[in-house]
Amino acid sequence: MSQFTCSSCAKVYPATAPIWQCDCGGLLDFHFKAEFPLDLIKQRQHDMWRYREAIPLLHDRNKISFQEGYTPLLEMQFEGRQLWVKQDQTFPTGSYKDRGASVLISLLRENEITEILEDSSGNAGAAIAAYAAKAGIKSHIYAPHSNSSGKLTQIKAYGAQLHSIQGSREDVAKAAYKAAHHIFYASHVWHPFFFQGTKTFAYEMCEQMGWQAPDVCLLPAGNGSLLIGAYIGFKDLLEAGIISKIPRFIAVQAENCNPLYKAWANGLDDILVESMQPTMAEGIAAATPKRARQILRIIRETHGEIWQVEESEIKRVTLHLMKKGFFVEPTSAVVFAAALRKDVGFFHTHKVGTLFTGNALKVASLIQSWMD
Ligand SMILES: *Cc1c(COP(=O)(O)O)cnc(C)c1O
C-alpha cells in the first residue's frame, strides 16, 4: 500500500494527502511498491519517466516533464581510476535536481496546489522554479544572498519570486520554514516525493550497466537529496528482484562543512550542531542536514563510509576536470577529489558508479576569478 509514514511518531497518512510534514513536526517517508516491467520499459523513450510503474503518480495527465533524464553513462579513466559517470549536468536546468522536481511538481499538480515555496543553495530552487513554471504553479524560492548570481538569475528568469536572504544557508531554511505556515513547502529536504524522482538515477545506472548495480556508489552529500534517492532506487530494484545487491555508499563532504563526516568518524548516529565554514562546494553546504540520521543509517547499512576533501583539492580537481572537457561545478568535483585518495584500492577490483551533479555555467564568475 502506498502511504506516508512519520519517521518520528510512525503516524500513517494516505498517499493522496497534500502534506510535507507530520502533525508532530517529524519528517515523512513515502512507501510505495515500485514495479519494473522490463519489456515495456525497453520500448519506451529514453527519459526518466520510462520507469512509469515505479513513479507514484496516479494520472499521466499531471506529469510535468521536459523528457529529462536517461543521462549518458560514461566510462571514464580519471588519473588511473576507472569510474562510471552519469552526465547529470546535462539536465534542462543544469543539475540532477530536475529528477526530483519533475516528480514532486507532478504530484503537487495532482494535489491541485497552486502556490509553493522552496529554499535552496540554488540548483534545487532553479529546478523547482522551472517545473513550477511549466505546471503553471506560482513559486517562491528562498536562497542565500551570497550564492552564485548565475543560479539566482536563473531562478528569477523562470518567473519565480526570489527571496534572497542575508545570512547562512541555515538562516535561509529558517525563513522558508516560517513562510511554510501559509504556503505549501515543496522542499527537497522535507517532501519525500523529491526522492521518488532522484531515485531514477539508480534505475538508469543499473539499466545502463545491463541491469546490474555498481559495487560502490560514490556521491556528494549535504542534505542527502541525491544519496537518499539513490538508496531508495537501488532498494526498489533489489526488492523487485532485478539486482542482487545494493552498492556500498561512499558519501563525500567538503571539509569546511562536514557534519556528516564528523558524526561518522565519531561513530554517532546523528550530527552535532556546530557552526561550519563556507565552501566552494555550495551545492552540499548543509551545516545541519535534517535527514542526517537517515543518511548515516544508509551508510551503515550498505557498509559504506563518509569521506571529506579540502577546498584546495576541490578547486584543483574542478580545474582538472575542465581541462578534460567537463565543465562541472566544484560541488561535482568533490567525489573526483575523493577518488584520488592514495589509500583507495577498490578501483581495481570494484565497479564504481558516480555522476556529474551540476553544470558550471551557473558559477562561471567563480571559475573566471580563478583564471584572472
Ligand atoms: C544538490 C546538489 C548536490 C547534493 O546535495 P544534497 O544537499 O546532498 O542534496 C550535489 N551537487 C550539486 C551540484 C547539487 O546541486
Ligand SMILES: [Zn+2]
Ligand atoms: Zn509524527
